[in-house]
Amino acid sequence: MAANLYRKGVAPSGAQHSLAVLDVSPEPYTELRNQLEADGNSGQKGADPFEIxxxxxxxxxxxxxxxxxxxxxxxxxxxxxxxxxxxxxxxxxxxxxxxxxxxxxxxxxxxxxxxxxxxxxxxxxxxxxxxxxxxxxxxxxxxxxxxxxxxxxxxxxxxxxxxxxxxxxxxxxxxxxxxxxxxxxxxxxxxxxxxxxxGLGLAAKLANNYILALNNVATAEGFRLADSLGLDSQLFADIVNTSTGRSWSTQINNPVPGVVPTAPASRDYVNGFGLALMRKDLGLALAAAKQVAQPLLIGDATYAAYQRIEQEGGENYRGKDMSIIYQYLKK
Structure with a gap:
């Protein structure tokens, strides 16, 4: 996001807005530096094109x-x-x-x-x-x-x-x-x-991520079921993505390694949306539903599933993309 802000954040005069960044760890600075250098953006004598x-x-x-x-x-x-x-x-x-x-x-x-x-x-x-x-x-x-x-x-x-x-x-x-x-x-x-x-931007996000959290589990289960029944995963993905089961989880963030080359599953589930973050967002959505007395039929059960998967996955799942649930279901 910071790289795109730098690339496109051009003032009306044509001068580049200055960009300052702050993080608790140094890794994002390195990632941003590498992205901007790949664009040909670098300061004098190799200095960063942004401030820390x-x-x-x-x-x-x-x-x-x-x-x-x-x-x-x-x-x-x-x-x-x-x-x-x-x-x-x-x-x-x-x-x-x-x-x-x-x-x-x-x-x-x-x-x-x-x-x-x-x-x-x-x-x-x-x-x-x-x-x-x-x-x-x-x-x-x-x-x-x-x-x-x-x-x-x-x-x-x-x-x-x-x-x-x-x-x-x-x-x-x-x-x-x-x-x-x-x-x-x-x-x-x-x-x-x-x-x-x-507050309504967050209301939209929590409701959206409630749907995503459930879709993520259902997608992992559906693809694992298809595999267990003998279906080729790539073929099944092609079917689902032109059928009623299609979602962001099936089309963009597919949980089966190799089916979508750009998905976290195809790079050992790294650099995606963390399992713990998805569980956190689902918890926030459940809390919001309780505040307005909105019943949810499967939210609590899905939250319990995320908790169990996190606990049983332990360090092996720490920081991994939420689609790693597919691997959990191999047990």
């Missing part, structure tokens, strides 16, 4: 548009506590900061962060938008992600852009902020979908 921020405070001080993406709700809450502390040290007349959080977390945590950013003690201005993504690592690399955003839909803002979401009481982003957010996200994805109000 020294800290969250450094990032907040020097950047006016910040995209965050973190694994779980407590990570988001912790990082944004530091962001709020850094913002409150800036002069009140500092240029408005825009924060776009692409994490998949619960709606309540996201709204709590948004409220903190709209009530800074020094009067500094900040806009926060939830914008979880769908499309997986392939979509991130190819710039084809879908962003589901807590932005107002066309026509929802009043002339001053001061309307609020009735459910959250968090102010909607201004028209200027909406335009900047959507144009920037378009550098990293193929579709930016405003869902209407703060």
């Amino acid at each position: 921020a020294k800290s969250i405070e450094d990032l907040v001080t020097t950047s006016d548009f910040i995209v965050t993406m973190l694994p779980e709700p407590h990570h988001v809450a912790g990082v944004y506590d530091k962001i709020v502390a850094a913002l409150e040290k800036l002069p009140s007349n500092t240029q408005e900061r825009i924060f776009v959080d692409c994490s998949t977390i619960d709606v309540e945590t996201s709204l709590a962060v948004a409220k903190k950013l709209t009530g800074l003690s020094n009067g500094a201005k900040a806009t926060f938008v939830d914008a979880p993504v769908s499309g997986g690592t392939v979509g991130a690399a190819n710039g084809t992600l879908t962003f589901m955003t807590g932005l107002p839909r066309l026509g929802a803002l009043d002339a001053a852009g001061s309307s609020s979401s009735p459910a959250s009481a968090v102010p909607l982003a201004s028209p200027a902020a909406v335009a900047e957010i959507e144009s920037t996200l378009a550098h990293m994805g193929a579709r930016v979908v405003p869902c209407g109000a703060p």
Whole structure:
């Protein structure tokens, strides 16, 4: 995502926007460096074409548009506590900061962060938008992600852009902020979908990932059943993908090694959407359903299956793509 932001984030003057990055481990810096060098982008004397921020405070001080993406709700809450502390040290007349959080977390945590950013003690201005993504690592690399955003839909803002979401009481982003957010996200994805109000981008993502979590298990079971009955997996994939069983899990993220060369299954299930992350997202969807008293027929059983597979897979499954469930079913 950062590589695509750098490649396409060209200012109207033709000058490249500066890009600063910050991560808790060095591996993403190396990956980003390799991608940009492969494009022919490198600084003077081999210097990186991007900056590595020294800290969250450094990032907040020097950047006016910040995209965050973190694994779980407590990570988001912790990082944004530091962001709020850094913002409150800036002069009140500092240029408005825009924060776009692409994490998949619960709606309540996201709204709590948004409220903190709209009530800074020094009067500094900040806009926060939830914008979880769908499309997986392939979509991130190819710039084809879908962003589901807590932005107002066309026509929802009043002339001053001061309307609020009735459910959250968090102010909607201004028209200027909406335009900047959507144009920037378009550098990293193929579709930016405003869902209407703060928190609704996450609502869309959790409901989507509920479906994905179930499809992932069903796909692994279906392909394992076909194999056990003597069907060739490639032939079965061709049948399914032109039939009623077709889904992202069968067509793009197929769990059988070799069936889809670009799928994680064809590279030992690495560099995909982790099994633990899928279990986490399913848990968030189940919690959201309970909050609105929405019954789910097979959600709890599917969550228990993810837990069991994680536990029994242990270190062998740690960090592996969720489609490794297919291998688990070989037992």
